[in-house]
Amino acid sequence: MGMDDATWARHANPWSGWSRLTILPLLALAAWSRLWIGWWALAPLSAVLVWAWLNPRLFPPPHSTDNWMSRGVLGERVWLTRHDDPALAHHRPVVRALTALSTLGAIALLAGLALLDLTLTLAGLAVAMLGKLWLVDRMVWVHHDTAGGNVPPATGKADGNITS
CATH class of the missing domain: 1.10.287 (Helix Hairpins)
Known part of the structure; x- marks a missing residue:
C-alpha cells in the first residue's frame, strides 16, 4: 500500500x-x-x-489514539517493523495462528465465490473477519507492549497523541 x-x-x-x-x-x-x-x-x-x-x-490524523482501533492500527505498524524483536516473541505464535485462521477463511470465501455457494461464501467471510478482528485485538497488545503503550516514534508523539 x-x-x-x-x-x-x-x-x-x-x-x-x-x-x-x-x-x-x-x-x-x-x-x-x-x-x-x-x-x-x-x-x-x-x-x-x-x-x-x-x-x-x-x-x-486523530486527535487522540485512546481507543481500541487506533491502538490496533498503531500496533500493526509496530508489528510490521519490529516483528522479529525478542520483546514481541510471545505474540508470534498467536499472530501466526490468527493469520492462518484468516487465510483459511479467505480460501473458503474464494471457493464460495468461485462456486457461487452462498453458504461457503458467508462462512469464509465470517471466519476471515473473525480472524482479522482478533488480530487487531492482538495488535492492541503489541502496541501496549512496546514503549509502555506509547506511539512508535515514527508515527507521532510519545504521549499517545498524533499530530499532523
Missing part, C-alpha cells in the same frame, strides 16, 4: 480502521455481482480496490 508516516498517522483515525473492515465484504459482493451484471462486475471490483487504497489516506 506504500504507506508513509503521514499515511499511517491518518490511518490511526478510528474511522479509517473501522471503515476499512468493509473491504472484504464489499469485495465479496463485487465478485458475486458477476451473476447480475456480468463483466460490468469489474466496475464495483475496481471501486473496492480504489477504496482499499484511499481509505488510510482519507481521514485526518
Whole structure:
C-alpha cells in the first residue's frame, strides 16, 4: 500500500480502521455481482480496490489514539517493523495462528465465490473477519507492549497523541 508516516498517522483515525473492515465484504459482493451484471462486475471490483487504497489516506490524523482501533492500527505498524524483536516473541505464535485462521477463511470465501455457494461464501467471510478482528485485538497488545503503550516514534508523539 506504500504507506508513509503521514499515511499511517491518518490511518490511526478510528474511522479509517473501522471503515476499512468493509473491504472484504464489499469485495465479496463485487465478485458475486458477476451473476447480475456480468463483466460490468469489474466496475464495483475496481471501486473496492480504489477504496482499499484511499481509505488510510482519507481521514485526518486523530486527535487522540485512546481507543481500541487506533491502538490496533498503531500496533500493526509496530508489528510490521519490529516483528522479529525478542520483546514481541510471545505474540508470534498467536499472530501466526490468527493469520492462518484468516487465510483459511479467505480460501473458503474464494471457493464460495468461485462456486457461487452462498453458504461457503458467508462462512469464509465470517471466519476471515473473525480472524482479522482478533488480530487487531492482538495488535492492541503489541502496541501496549512496546514503549509502555506509547506511539512508535515514527508515527507521532510519545504521549499517545498524533499530530499532523
